[in-house]
Amino acid sequence: MSIDEHLNLFEIEEMFSAAMKVLQREVPSEEECIKYHVNNLHSQLLSPTENAVSIVTEIYRTTINHGLFEEQMNWQEISDAIDDFQYGDNQQGYTADKINGMIISHARKLWHTKISDIQFDRIIGQTVTTIDPEVHFMMQLEKGAIIIECPWRIRNKDGIVIGETDIQSNQRQWKTVKELFVGQTIEDVTLFEQIPLLIVQIGDVFLDVFHASSCFDGWTITNDDDFYIFSMHGGDIA
Numbered sequence: 001m002s003i004d005e006h007l008n009l010f011e012i013e014e015m016f017s018a019a020m021k022v023l024q025r026e027v028p029s030e031e032e033c034i035k036y037h038v039n040n041l042h043s044q045l046l047s048p049t050e051n052a053v054s055i056v057t058e059i060y061r062t063t064i065n066h067g068l069f070e071e072q073m074n075w076q077e078i079s080d081a082i083d084d085f086q087y088g089d090n091q092q093g094y095t096a097d098k099i100n101g102m103i104i105s106h107a108r109k110l111w112h113t114k115i116s117d118i119q120f121d122r123i124i125g126q127t128v129t130t131i132d133p134e135v136h137f138m139m140q141l142e143k144g145a146i147i148i149e150c151p152w153r154i155r156n157k158d159g160i161v162i163g164e165t166d167i168q169s170n171q172r173q174w175k176t177v178k179e180l181f182v183g184q185t186i187e188d189v190t191l192f193e194q195i196p197l198l199i200v201q202i203g204d205v206f207l208d209v210f211h212a213s214s215c216f217d218g219w220t221i222t223n224d225d226d227f228y229i230f231s232m233h234g235g236d237i238a
Contacts, residue, residue: 126223147220218231
């Protein structure tokens with residue numbers, strides 16, 4: 001087929017379906033497409049751009065039109081400032097440069113603190129039964145496991161208690177890890193989507209897991225049943 005050949009909409013849809021089938025991927029839902037669009041717009045605001053105001057306007061309009069209330073609230077204050085600058089009394093004395101600076105700063109903060117929609121209810125409330133460091137850092141649960149193949153650290157409210165570097169210099173420190181975790185309950189799990197950073201609260205301490213490779217997988221969480229999540233090479237979550 002020539003690249004200059006014109007295709008109608010039905011032929012394009014057929015080609016798309018065939019490609020997705022070969023890749024063993026499902027066609028994204030409308031909601032997924034909308035979120036991808038908003039995320040793509042957001043990513044354009046991580047560096048200074050002359051189009052910052054128009055990009056925020058498009059993000060805000062999209063969130064309203066498609067009922068993304070939480071995302072809308074994330075951009076409400078900046079959108080109000082833009083409206084005040086462009087159409088209001090501008091009592092705050094905004095300038096174009098100031099508005100652009102506010103947008104970029106806000107976009108970066110949102111990007112790095114965005115929490116994933118993935119629910120970890122299947123492992124929250126489970127007790128840690130054993131720690132197995134033989135091959136990887138494996139935390140066995142009552143039903144399932146957390147397997148870590150990337151950098152990590154354990155901290156409490158006061159700071160870092162122990163980390164992977166400590167273990168590398170002294171393998172006997174695994175005893176401390178076992179004492180901290182075995183018999184304790186998983187209280188919460190938070191995944192920061194864009195970093196990516198996984199935080200698992202176990203008892204009153206926190207396990208931070210950093211995926212640090214573009215070539216190797218980082219971590220896996222499973223309940224040995226129908227719940228299986230892992231951080232793929234590059235940090236993508238599957």
